[in-house]
Amino acid sequence: MGKSQPHYTKEFKQQAVQLFKTSGKTKTQIARYLGIYDSALNKWCKEFDEQGKEAFPGKGYQTSIEEEMKRLKRENDILRQERDILKKAMSIFAQPQP
Structure with missing residues (x-):
């Protein structure tokens, strides 16, 4: 059986993006600290920059x-x-x- 993809809440994603923007650390460092892939954090940052508060709408998108x-x-x-x-x-x- 394959691994299921982890689900992160909207709040977690927003906090991860804010941590990256305010900490001065690289995305890779933040991702390792949070235990996520840096590609996920990269995607979240891009989505947050494009959509602002409308980003990460949850299930149903x-x-x-x-x-x-x-x-x-x-x-x-x-x-x-x-x-x-x-x-x-x-x-x-x-x-x-x-």
């Missing part, structure tokens, strides 16, 4: 805009269902009573 879009679509679906139920109820109540 969604940015805040994508999360908001997903939430709005879900809300829109619920509203459509409610509207359809109300239309059916109106047609039932609009029928003449015997």
Whole structure:
């Protein structure tokens, strides 16, 4: 069996990047200290520089805009269902009573 890839939290990645930026040490030194590959730290630094606080979105790889879009679509679906139920109820109540 192969080794599973370790999962690091968003906070860990941000702290690793901040440690590199503030310590004055090389990426290799920081990576060894943290017990990670220097290529991982290199990737995290690049992603943090490009995306800032939006970096490392977690599982699903969604940015805040994508999360908001997903939430709005879900809300829109619920509203459509409610509207359809109300239309059916109106047609039932609009029928003449015997």
